[in-house]
Amino acid sequence: MSSTDHATRLSRERILSAALALADRGGLDALSMRRLAQELDVWPMSIYRYFQDKEALLDALGDAAAERIAPPGDRGSWRSQLSRLLGRARAVFATHPAGSRLRLRGGSLTPAAAEIHHAGMGILTRAGFGPEEAERAWAALLSYTAGAAALETDDAGFEYGLERLLDGLEARLS
Amino acid sequence: MSSTDHATRLSRERILSAALALADRGGLDALSMRRLAQELDVWPMSIYRYFQDKEALLDALGDAAAERIAPPGDRGSWRSQLSRLLGRARAVFATHPAGSRLRLRGGSLTPAAAEIHHAGMGILTRAGFGPEEAERAWAALLSYTAGAAALETDDAGFEYGLERLLDGLEARLS
DNA sequence: ACCTGAACACCGTTCAAGT
DNA sequence: ACCTGAACACCGTTCAAGT
Numbered sequence: 001m002s003s004t005d006h007a008t009r010l011s012r013e014r015i016l017s018a019a020l021a022l023a024d025r026g027g028l029d030a031l032s033m034r035r036l037a038q039e040l041d042v043w044p045m046s047i048y049r050y051f052q053d054k055e056a057l058l059d060a061l062g063d064a065a066a067e068r069i070a071p072p073g074d075r076g077s078w079r080s081q082l083s084r085l086l087g088r089a090r091a092v093f094a095t096h097p098a099g100s101r102l103r104l105r106g107g108s109l110t111p112a113a114a115e116i117h118h119a120g121m122g123i124l125t126r127a128g129f130g131p132e133e134a135e136r137a138w139a140a141l142l143s144y145t146a147g148a149a150a151l152e153t154d155d156a157g158f159e160y161g162l163e164r165l166l167d168g169l170e171a172r173l174s
Numbered sequence: 175m176s177s178t179d180h181a182t183r184l185s186r187e188r189i190l191s192a193a194l195a196l197a198d199r200g201g202l203d204a205l206s207m208r209r210l211a212q213e214l215d216v217w218p219m220s221i222y223r224y225f226q227d228k229e230a231l232l233d234a235l236g237d238a239a240a241e242r243i244a245p246p247g248d249r250g251s252w253r254s255q256l257s258r259l260l261g262r263a264r265a266v267f268a269t270h271p272a273g274s275r276l277r278l279r280g281g282s283l284t285p286a287a288a289e290i291h292h293a294g295m296g297i298l299t300r301a302g303f304g305p306e307e308a309e310r311a312w313a314a315l316l317s318y319t320a321g322a323a324a325l326e327t328d329d330a331g332f333e334y335g336l337e338r339l340l341d342g343l344e345a346r347l348s
Numbered sequence: 349a350c351c352t353g354a355a356c357a358c359c360g361t362t363c364a365a366g367t
Numbered sequence: 368a369c370c371t372g373a374a375c376a377c378c379g380t381t382c383a384a385g386t
Binding site: 032033034035044045048053054 | 377378379380381
């Protein structure tokens with residue numbers, strides 16, 4: 001009676017969802033093409049019809065992580081908007097199974113990653129930064145956030161450093 | 175005529191040096207226990223007499239990276255001392271084959287990592303931070319540095335963000 | 349032309365057998 | 368008791384053979 005019984009056609013979505021479930025238990029290391037195929041009840045090579053190789057699948061998982069970071073909206077000061085955005089980004093970096101594969105900077109951003117970038121740049125330019133300095137400020141904020149997630153800083157520690165960085169950025173506006 | 179001919183006894187040092195050479199070409203992914211054993215002209219299980227498992231060997235490589243970060247000395251202001259220390263840390267994070275395995279924070283620091291921590295804390299407390307806030311400030315600076323290395327920020331970008339963070343920290347001293 | 353799965357060239361690590 | 372290397376339980380991916 002379910003639409004996901006054993007006969008359901010394979011798809012990128014179904015593969016990604018199974019991959020995420022696999023990585024949720026046991027971490028990203030537990031995700032193998034063979035184990036994933038077994039979980040989906042297909043033979044391993046079937047997955048290669050939807051993803052060029054494992055690297056492409058991991059990239060897609062990283063993009064799925066980016067989709068979990070919601071833009072912060074217009075409420076509050078530019079500082080509090082950035083705090084909300086980066087707080088969410090940090091939570092995803094730290095807790096999403098593919099958080100370590102999440103790329104929010106670089107040449108070829110996925111649509112979800114580009115949206116985060118756009119949101120951050122919007123807040124910074126509305127705050128008064130020129131486009132060039134806004135880009136540098138965004139890189140700094142993102143570096144700090146990714147690093148804090150990687151080093152497993154606690155909430156209070158993360159906020160302390162973020163406030164100091166925002167203080168330093170705000171001083172540039174006067 | 176060399177002391178490292180084929181008959182030289184195996185040791186942790188010799189294993190680490192070969193592992194580093196292997197990771198230098200082809201990155202950390204190219205480092206396998208079997209390939210490493212082949213390089214050393216021993217059978218794979220010999221390595222397990224010196225390292226419990228691959229994880230322990232990678233930890234030792236990370237510590238070797240920490241040893242490459244020299245303390246900055248007493249010259250200049252506390253800001254410039256921190257800039258030198260973190261600039262070197264960033265260079266090692268980014269260029270050392272085991273940079274991604276480098277752990278400078280957490281419960282059980284290796285001697286080399288503890289020395290870096292001690293140097294950073296010394297600079298911050300001499301600058302006027304109390305021990306508790308110095309710890310938070312150090313965590314923030316290290317987060318930023320590790321993140322900038324991971325995101326492959328360029329030199330100018332790294333320095334821009336570091337200066338902003340230092341500005342925000344300096345404002346806490348008055 | 350397409351689909352299949354056997355096979356290739358690897359892994360990290362265990363453990364039985366031999367000395 | 369110790370050393371050895373065969374073997375186990377995996378990998379990601381290719382490609383020959385079959386339909």
